[in-house]
Amino acid sequence: MEIDCSTSDETAVETAAPAPLPVGTRLLHIGPHKTGTTSIQGALFAAKDAMAGHGIDFPAHSRHPMEAALAVCARSGMIGDTRPTEKHWLRLVELVGATGKRTSVVSSEFFADAPDDETIARIVDDLGRDRVHVLITLRPLAKIMPSQWQQYVQNGLRMGYEDWLTHMLRKAPYEKPNPSFWRRHRHDRLVERWVRVVGAENLTVVVVDDSDRGGLMRTFESLLGLPSGLLVPDPDTVNRSLTLAETEMLRKLNREFRGNGLPDELYSKLVRGGAVLHMKNTCRPAPEDARISTPAWALEAAAGIGAEMTERIGTMGVRVLGDPALLSAVPAAKSTGNAESAEPVPVRIDPEVAAQALYGALAAAAAVPARQAPARTVHQTPSRELVRVLGHRVLRRLKRT
Template identity: 55%
Template sequence: MTDELALTSDPPADDWRVPTGTRLLHIGPHKTGTTAVQAALFEIRDQLAERGIYYPSYDRHPMHAVLAVTGRHSMMGDDPPKGRHWDRLLAEVTAADDQTGVISSEFFSEAAPDAIARIVEDLGGERVHVVVTLRPLVKILPSQWQQYVQNGQRTTYENWLHHMLRVPPYEQPNPSFWRRHRHDRLIERWVDVVGRDRVTVVVVDDSHRDMVLRVFESLLGLPDGTLPAVQVATNRSLSLGEIEMVRRFNVEFRSQDELPDNFYSRLVRYGAIQRMKQARRPGPDEPRVTTPRWAQEQAVEIGQEIANWVAGSGVRVIGDLELLHQQLPEAAENATSEATVDPEAAAQALFGAIAAIPTLNGNGNGNGGSPAPPAPKPEKVGVPVHKVRSAELVRILARRARRRFLRR
């Protein structure tokens, strides 16, 4: 039975509210409104504490702790997760004693059954209530591909879709995708450990602004409007021109064998891409990544299977399961594989930001170490930099990064 969210009145907190002292575990998955929930909880964590609700305060999202307990790798170039990260999170949760705790991370969605059993036991066993937020798979596909590209992937969107949807066992180039987004199997893995009575599925309705925040208020027994909508600029999607330029850079970066992954992490993901997201807003006429009709149709079919399984699973459902298998109104016959706008402006901003970042220090991670060597002399390209094509800028940047790395 699906509960309808009454957005015009106070949420039915008494119906959805979890018992005091619950460890509310939000497991994502990715691209289902997790950032909005985490940003809101983190923003008012002190106020929540006054209401007897605990949210880990050392970071908006305990990614390293969750990667450690699930046994997953960190993102390209990041420091590897350590067991102490999970231990630290557990110590903070334990210190909260009988308060209601909220732990949110989309990386919980990648946990295997043995890791799920450990997570639940570590967090208090029967005190754990799992929340899964869902969006239509057809909307997740382009966003998730973008995220993979921002982590160094080189595959075009069309080729990625082909492998994820048409090439058994559908694991390459990203085995994590279906582990995260075959949502029926994801929910089943957690139900097997905690039971169906302690799992809530929230179907996010994008047509109702901040719907997911209102649901979390109800789960926690908070007044309507308590959780703020926090704008996170670095969470926006890239335009077609922007993401294609990043993908082409990845191809060039991977061709430079001497370059370490932490160069990519520092200079690209946390440097250029974040700067581009914060400093630039794509114009309304800039094309976005579009999913071809054949892929949309397959995603809708899978969404129907997921919705049917959830409906019969016995877990509590908030929202409309029909949303999981609705076709998007826009669909192209083929994926947009080439940027239809000139990416040079975005390329200049991106690579200009990278070139302007000071040389990494002696240990290569920007957190201390030997003094940085002097910046190299400007690259001789024969023409002013603003007239250099993006492909040439990629090669220039790669050569500069290589020289700096070898100099260290």
């Protein structure tokens, strides 16, 4: 992938605990995705009352004000979900304003999807430009790519991992099938967009070290002036990634679902909000379960891009917490086991996992009342038409309930 690179001084790195931000700061954490956002959001929300006793407000009614961020960024969110409206954003702005002169923190990875400088300026102005400090958390692309791919599969993607990597890394303009990937994860450009609006002095970059499990929590505590140990991961909000088998099962379901023309709203309610959610909440991956692995060529490409991004961020004058060298490290490659790889490894779904996924879908539709059967019998109706009709009927019933 091509990028304009400039010769720069070394990035200034802070390894000691950072000093607290000034009292009254409105800390805006914009992610991006797959950089520990779910974990920190859950910890902040769980400690909401305790933080208030230390002068820190978390002005949101849920751990993640996703609808507000989607609305201000003019994003529709996940397929089949109701599009957020302006009132979601205005409500969050109202809650932030109600904190007065106290320090507050807002976190949503969807702020990273802001499409242009005008949108970023609106976000910052509405939250109080003279008080906003932007925080961007970064992880190596090699860690982000498999996690982001399976997340796209959870949103209906049908493309296999290696094929997806080829499109993202080798096929210009690197925007198909997911143009949002590089919007989020070309991190140098993400930092640059926000620096243009808020200034380098009002932006901090945190390089997440996966080997230090509590590191991100301690960084937030330091920046907010909270006692050490106040923020702890909330196990109920851990957004675990799918295993390779789980992802492949869902990817093949996506092919059948989309191939039969079923509505997106049905996918949202029964698949993502039913089958996948129940499966993730009830099934813990076993140590022997195959994980999604990235081939060596993609790891090397990701490390090269990481080095370019690190160099460019170093020219912007922003504060960097953590070790930027982590962004360009090349981890050891493992066999992918995907159907598209040269030497595919058989992938089998655990019957218990499949059963829980099926139950999740059924449970999501359990309250739907039965209705009169169609005029034609099942045997008189083509299967493709039957599936489409059934899907639309279930969707209508779900809406009524």
